[in-house]
Amino acid sequence: MPALIATIPIPRDLPLPLPVPEWLLVVCLVVFFLVHILFVNLMVGGSVFVVVAEWMGLKNKRWDALAHEIAQTVTVNKSLAVVMGIGPLLCINLLYTIQWYSANALTGHAWLLIIPLVIVAFLLTYLHKYTWDTWAKGRKKTLHQAIGITAMLLFFFIPVIFLANVNLMLFPSEWEKVRGFFSSLCIGNVLPRYLHFMAASIAMTGLFLAGYFGRKNADISHLDDFTCPELRRLFYKVCAYVTLGQFALGPLVLFTLPSDGITTQVYVIIFSGAAVGLLTLWLLFGELRRDDTRIGSRYWPIAALFSIVVFGMGSGRHVYREAALAGHKAAIKNRTERYAAALADFNKNLAAAPAPAGQSAEQLFMNCAVCHAPNVKLVGPPLTEIAQIYAGNPEGIVTWAKAPGKKRPELPQMPPFNHLGEASLRKIAELMLEKGATSK
Amino acid sequence: MDFPSFYLDHLAGGRLIIGLIASLHVLINHPLAVGAYPLLTWMEWWAHKNNRPDVDHLAYRITFVVFIVTTTVGAMTGVGIWLSTSLFAPFAIGSLLRVFFWGWFLEWLVFISEVALILWWFLSWKKADKPEKKRKHIKIGVALSIMSWLTMALIVAVLGFMMKPGEWNQTRAFWDAMTNPLYLPQLGFRTFFAVMTGAVFLWFSSFFFTKKKGALNPDPRRLREWIIYRLSHVVLISLLGTYAFGTWYWNAVPETMKANSSVALLTQEFMSWHRQFQTLLGWTLIAFLMVGVGGLDRSSMIPRWALLIPTVLSIWLIGHFERAREFMRKPWVIGEYMYSNGVHKDELAFLQSEGLLKHATYVKHREITESNKVECGQDIFMLACSRCHSTTGLNGVIEKLTAMYGPDKPWDSAGMQLFIKGMHQTRTFMPPFPGTDAEAGALVAYLQQLRTHPQTLPGAQSAGIVIAPEALKPSKIADSQPTL
CATH class of the missing domain: 1.10.760.10 (Cytochrome c-like domain)
Incomplete structure (x- = not known):
């Protein structure tokens, strides 16, 4: 069926070898990406907590103070999210040169918009944080809240651009249908993945804040009406219930994935991850039942188990990606080699031909x-x-x-x-x- | 040829965007990071040694501005250079990453430490309330200053070895770049330039922070005079360095140009930039000199707006410097390896013999016919010309051709075709045309149509892609396709 064949672009790869062994790049990609996404989670989730707590603070001041405290973490995590994003970007550029840049170009306007949008979002988070005490009443407070909400909405939107790209790169057979960024959102399963990511942002921030406010030298003297165990319980709770929800969103992502890359191996990895996730959840709910003196004693085991779950999901996603792109990569390799061979032949003949005796x-x-x-x-x-x-x-x-x-x-x-x-x-x-x- | 062409027609293909992002990045990085960090650390140290909390507080307030700007616009324009290059020249950035991977990786590690240190330094400033804590805090500032200088030193090397023709594939390419005759003068010039402009930035911001009395600022006038007096010294000393390294650079350029470029026009064009660089350098230094000398003695005589003169001049100078530096690379994007339109040196003759349309991925037709000639020409324009030229906008082909052939008479298609084939001989900063004679003819047909019916050319980001079937025997197609 020539019509079908024509819809899958098979470009040539760059004729340069990878600078480091492929397996090393894969390990770096999976690990660096998870570090990056952790900070992105804390940035996005943090901005949600700030907005919600500030709103609750209108009725009860103690929430306002808590919101301010969380806002301090967002501005740090956002800087780390950016700088830790460079490593995985380096790796994905090298490992999926053709697919990645093609997706970037096809969603080009949005891709370029990342730069000003992130700058504005970051400036707004600073403005929000540093005007907290001065814009504290009346209309100014409303403006202050509006700034927080705007920053949060920007943080909601920017991941969609990245997600559209990591999604689009997986399905070269769909590229011909794309007419700009918004049309790329109809391909693959962007929406379920987005919901999964947003839930993870809330859950991870919950876990982070449970540790942040529960740490030994945590100074919460300016959060008058809160106690350490109380805060710890609160954020544990958020983490636990949202993670419970992930057991609905996770399968939704899995079952809406186009079948291209679904293999037994993907299932095994994802379900093993989910099993560890269940264990984590059981520990987490166990923590919630403990009294104030003992809550939090299992924080590090829980964090470690979460890391295993996340690592499992990250690996599963890589295995899916590899399987989905296996045919495309092979076809690219084939075409690149054929082209290189034809080129080498041509250049050999050119060199063998008698040198042209000076131009007339x-x-x-x-x-x-x-x-x-x-x-x-x-x-x-x-x-x-x-x-x-x-x-x-x-x-x-x-x-x-x-x-x-x-x-x-x-x-x-x-x-x-x-x-x-x-x-x-x-x-x-x-x-x-x-x-x-x-x-x- | 192998990537969908992102294209912004009116902006000369979109290169202007990379240029703007990169210039903004340099304009923040040099004065606010490389220049300001060591000066602010020095202020903190001096305040600690002489027990001057007002100086410490001033340094803290300026650091606040630096912190906000560098961690938002500064950081994101740095990433932005990469994101925008990925769109406009994926073949180039993709190749560069494979070739110079370790340079970039190393730079990333240094960048991580720079970001961590600025966060740590600024956010722990007010917590360092005891002498021993303060001493430790000052050390963070020192480390930050070193790291931020190091990121610049590494990036300049990466830029250098991108330009160094043909030598990267030999084992020590990175050291080659560092031993490039332009590396040291360039790095020295940038370093002193950064300190000089950084000092003027500190000076300028101190006007805003020494207006009112405060608990930590009992005598704002004394504080302002103190900072201006000291910063004038810094300006004058770094001015000498900028002058010395700028002159060294200016003298080293002709030699390097001779070695790097056998092409007269390129040298000629570059030398005119080069002369402008000298003039600009002169005026900029004079402006800084006047401000610096004025600040030494009669600091009250230097009004706030006067500082804007050297600032504007220095923005101009560095912008010019970066443009000239980039220009030297033409017609290559990686010296002697890849042309600015992504065609490799070793595939040029092959493509000229076989044709672009046959081997490109995203084209509408493989064979040129009388009826599809203009469409083919448009695809060829996109492949061969669009990385530098727009159709009717900035650096537009029609504008260039009008300058040659005149606006009022018809253009001779045969003459244009001849010009396209020999263009790289007359316009030596342009790459050779990478297609067959028939393809040059199709391009001319498109250009003629564009002249009579000017129309914007949309890029893949809005028009999408079209893929003509690969020109292969049917049996071969079957085994080259993925099974989906």
Whole structure:
């Protein structure tokens, strides 16, 4: 079916080897990406907690103080999210050069918008954080809340752009349908993945804040009406219930994934991850049942188990990606090799062919014919005119051609032709005089 | 050829966007990071040594501005250079990453530490309330200053070895770049330039922070005079360095140009930039000199707006410097390896013999016919020209051709075709045309139509892609396709 075949673009890969072994790049991609996404989670989730707590603070001041405290973490996590994003970007550029850049180009407007949107979102989070005490009442407070909400909404939107790209790169057969960023959202399963990511952001931030406020040297003296165990319980709760919800969202993501990359291996990895997730959840709910003196004693085991779950999901996603793109990668490799072979053949024949014995004056003159016609003014003066000026003086043409000046105001200045060499220029000059004299 | 062409027609293909993002990045990085960090650390140290909480508080307030700007616009424009290059020249950035991977990886590690240190330094400033804590805090500032200088030193090397023709594949390419005759003068020039402009930035911001009396600022006038007096010294000393390294750079350029470029026009064009660089350098330094000398003695005589003059000049100078530096690379994007339109040096003759349309991925037709000629020409424009030229906008082909052939008479298609084939000889900063004669003819047909019916050319980001079947025998197609 030629019509179907035509819809899958098979480009050639760059003819350069990877700078490091592929397996190392894969490990770096999976690990660096998870570190990056952790900070992104804390940034996005943090902005939600800030907005919600500030809103609750309108009725009870203690929530406002808590919101302010959380806002301090968002601005740090956002910087780390950016800087830790560079490593995985480096890896994905190398491992999926063709697929990644193609997705970027197809969603280009949105991709470019990432830069100003992130800058604005970051500036707003700073503004929100540093005007907390000064814009505390009346209309100013409303404005303050609006700034927080705007920053949060930007943080909601920016991941969609990245998600659209990591999704689109998986399905080359769909590229031909794409007409800009929004149409790319209809491909694959962007929405379920997005919900899964947002839930993870809330859950991870909950876990992070449970540890942050529960740590030994946590100074919560300015959060008058809260106690450490209370905060710990609160954020544990958020983490636990949202993670419970992930047991609905996770399968939704899995079952809406296009079948391209679904293999037994993907299932095994994802379900093992989910099993560890269940264990984590059981520990988490166990923590919630403990009394104030003992809540939090299992924080690190829980965090470690969460890391295993996340690592499992990250690996599963890589295995899916590899399986989904296996055919495309093989076809690219094939085409790249065929092209390289044809190119090598061609260059071998070219090298074997007898070296052309210096260009003839006629061939060299082609460089000039572009602008100088026999007897009409093209870009420069015609040959007949040149022959008059330089009659019997080919050396004059050579000198001029090496470093032309500007004589005629109505014509563009001639570029220098030093690079053709003295001998060639001399040959050209003689031919020019000959042609100029004969064409009338 | 192998990537969908992101294209912004009116903006010369979109290169302007990379340029703007990169210039903004340099304009923040040099004065606010490389220049300001060591000066602010020095202020903190001096305040600690002489027990001047007002100086410490001033340094803290300026650091606040630096912190906000560098961790938002500064960081994101740095990433932005990469994101935008991925769109406009994926073949180039993709190749560069494979070739210079370790340079970039190393730079990333240094960048992580820079970000961690600025967060740590600024956010722990007010918590360092005891002398021993303060001493430790000052050390963070020192480490930050070193790291931020190091990111610049590494990136300049990466830029250098991108330009160094043909030598990257030999084992020590990175050190080659560092031993490039332009590396040290360039790095020295940037370093002193950063300190000089950083000092003026501190000076400028101190006007805003020394207006009112405060608990930590009992005598704002004394504080302002103190900072201006000291910063004038910094300006004058770093001015000498900028002058010395700028001159070294200026003298080293002709030699390097001779070695790097056998092409007269390129050298000629570059040398005119080069002369402008000298003039600009002169005026910029004079402006800084006047401000610096004025600040030494009569600090009250230097009004706030006067500082804007050297600032504007220095923005101009560095912008010019970066443009000239980039220009030197033409017609290559990686010296002697890849042309600016993504065609490899070693595939040029092959493509000229076989044709672009046959081997490109995203084209509408493989064979040129009389009826599809203009469409083919448009695809060829996108493949061969669009990375630098727009159709009718900035650096537009029609504008260039009008300058050559005149606006009022018809253009001779045969002459244009001849010009396209020999263009790289007359416009040596342009790559050779990478297609067959028939393809040059199709391009001319498109250009002629564009002249009479100017129309914006949309990029893949809005028009999507079209994939003509690969020109292969049917049996081969079957085994080259993925099974989906």
